[in-house]
Amino acid sequence: MARRRGFFTGTISAGVLFFLWLPIGVLVIHSFNASRFSTAWSGFSLVWYERLLNDRAIWRSVENTLVVAGVSTLISVILGTLAGFTLYRYSTRLQRGHNSLVTLPLIIPDILMGMSLLLFFLAAGLPLGLGTIIIGHITFCVSYVAITIRARLQDFDYGVVEAAQDLGAPGWVIAYKIYLPLLLPGILAGAMLSLTLSLDDFIITFFTAGPGSSTLPVHIYSMIRHGSPPVINALSTLFLALTFVLVFGYQKFLRRKV
Amino acid sequence: MIHRGFTWRRNSDARGIRTLPSVIEKKAVEIGLTLPSFLWLLTFFLVPTVIVVLISFRASDSFGGIGAEWTLTSFYEISQQNFWPILWRTLKLSLYTTGLCLILGVPVAYHMARAEQRTQQNLMLLIIIPFWTNFLIRIYAWKVLLHPDGIIKTVLATLGLVSSEATLLYNEGAVLLVLVYTYLPFAILPLYSAAEKFDFRLLEAAEDLGGSDWTGFTRIFLPGISAGIVSAILVVFIPALGSYIIPEIVGGPDGQMLGNRIAQRVFTDRNLPQASALSSLLILAVLAPALVRFGLRTLPRRWSRGQA
Secondary structure (H helix, E strand, O other), rough: OHHHHHHHHHHHHHHHHHHHHHHHHHHHHHHHHHOOOOOOOOOOHHHHHHHHHHHHHHHHHHHHHHHHHHHHHHHHHHHHHHHHHHHHHHHHHHHHHHHHHHHHHOOOOOOHHHHHHHHHHHHHHHOOOHHHHHHHHHHHHHHHHHHHHHHHHHOOOOOOHHHHHHOOHHHHHHHHHHHHHHHHHHHHHHHHHHHHHHHHHHHHHHHHOOOOOHHHHHHHHHHHHHOHHHHHHHHHHHHHHHHHHHHHHHHHHHHHHH | OOHHHHHHOOOOOOOOOHHHHEEEEHHHHHHHHHHHHHHHHHHHHHHHHHHHHOOOOOOOOOOOOOOOOOOOOHHHHHHHHHHHHHHHHHHHHHHHHHHHHHHHHHHHHHHHOOOOOOHHHHHHHHHHHHOOHHHHHHHHHHHHHOOOOOOOHHHHOOOOOOOOOOOOOOHHHHHHHHHHHHHHHHHHHHHHHHHHOOOOOOHHHHHOOOHHHHHHHHHHHHHHHHHHHHHHHHHHHHHHHHOOHHOOOOOHHOOOOOOHHHHHHHHOOHHHHHHHHHHHHHHHHHHHHHHHHHHHHHHHHHHHHOOO
C-alpha cells in the first residue's frame, strides 16, 4: 500500500517539477532563437546576447538595481539585527508594539506597501528617485532580517552571557565576543534574503520610482510592454547559468570539506 | 515571550540584587537599541498606512488632488464602478489558488519528506532555483507558452482537447494558472518542513490496525502537518489577494483583480482617494484572516491563563 502511495506522490512531484521548469526551459531555448517572435523557431543564433551587451539602458538599470540592493541591504541588516536582538532580549510593552511593527509588513501585500509609500512621499514632498526606492526596500527588508536573527537566537543559551557578566565583562565585550560570532550566520542569511528580495522587487519599486531611476525589474516590465523580450531571455539565461555555477560550486565545496 | 525565566535576573546587578540605577540604565539601553527599527517602521510603514486609510475618507478634487472634507464619496464611487465582480474575482482566484497549491503541495511535501536525505536536498534546490529567475520574466514566459501560436495551445489542439479558436491567454484561467505557478513553492516550503518532522511510523501503525490508505492520510498525516498547512494558506492566500502584475500581464480585461484597479486609479486616473479606498478594503481583507488566526492563537492562552 505504501508503494502505491509512493507512486502517486512521486507522479505528482514529477509533474510539479515539470510545471515549475517548463517556462524556464522555454525561456532558455528562445534566448538562442534567431526569430524575434517567441512562437516560432528559425534557427540558432546569439544575436540577442550581442544586443544585450550593447544595450546601454539595461546595464544602467542593472547598475541602479545593484546600488539599491547594496545600500538597502546594508541598512536593513543593521536595523533588522537590532530589531531581532531586542525582540529576543526584552519582553516589555515597548517590544510588544515593536513586534507588531516588525511582523505586519510581512503580511501586507506589496501593492499596499507601494501605494502607501507613494502617498507618503507625495505628502512629504520627497522627489521620487533612487532615494525613495531605497527607503521602500529597507522598509520591507528589515522585517525579514529581524525574524531571521530572532530565529537564530531562539536556542541560544543565555547562561553564557550571564557567566560573562558575572566575570565582569563590560557590555561591548559581550556584544563583540558573544553576540557577534553567534549572530554572524544569521546576519549573513538575513543579508542574502534582503539582497534577493531587493534585487527581484518590482511592485514597490514601480510605485516609488521616479523618472530615470528604473531598476532592472522595472526596465524588464517596460520591455515586456513594448515587446523586446528576446534580449530579456538572454539576460535571464545568463543569470540562471550564474546561479547554477554558484549552487553547484557551493555544493562541491561543501562536499570537499566533509 | 522567549526565555521569560530570565527576566528576574535581567534588571539586577551581578549578585542578582535589583538596584535602581541598573534598572534605569538597562531601560535606556533597551530603548536605544529598539528605537532605530521602531522609528523606521513607524515612519515608513505605519504612518503611510494610516495616511492611506485617512485619504480614503476624502474625495478627489477636479485637478487630480485630494479634497478637504471628510466624506464617504470615494467608497460610494468605487462601489458603482463594476467593483463587486472584481472583488468577487479577487477572492475567488485567491481561494482557488490556495486550494490548488495545497492539493499539489501536500503530495510533494509527503514525497520529499519520505525520500533520502540527499534526494530531499536536491528536490528542494529543484523547487527553489526556478524562482531565482526574475519574477516578471517567469510570468512573461507563461505569456509565450499560452500564446495562440505557443506550444501548449498547439499540443492541446493537436490532441483535440481545445478547438483551434480557443484562447488560453487573457482570461481568469490564465491568471489562476500563473498564480498557482508563482505561489506553489511558497506553499511547498512550510508543508515540507512540517512533513519532515512528521513521524511516518504512525501511518504504518494505522495500516497495521486496518485503516485504509485514505484514512491514514486524512486522519493522521493531514492533522500531523496542520501547522504547515496553516502557514501555507497564509503565505499563498494573502499575497494572492494583492496580486497585481500577474493579472496585468496574462489577465486581459476579463482577468483584472483588485490590485489592478488600485494601480489604474493611481497611474491612469490619478484618483488617489479612490485608490486609497480600494487599498483600505484590501487591508481589511488581508488583516481579517490574520486577526482571526491571532485571536484563535492568543485567546485560548489568555483564557487559560485567566483560569489558572
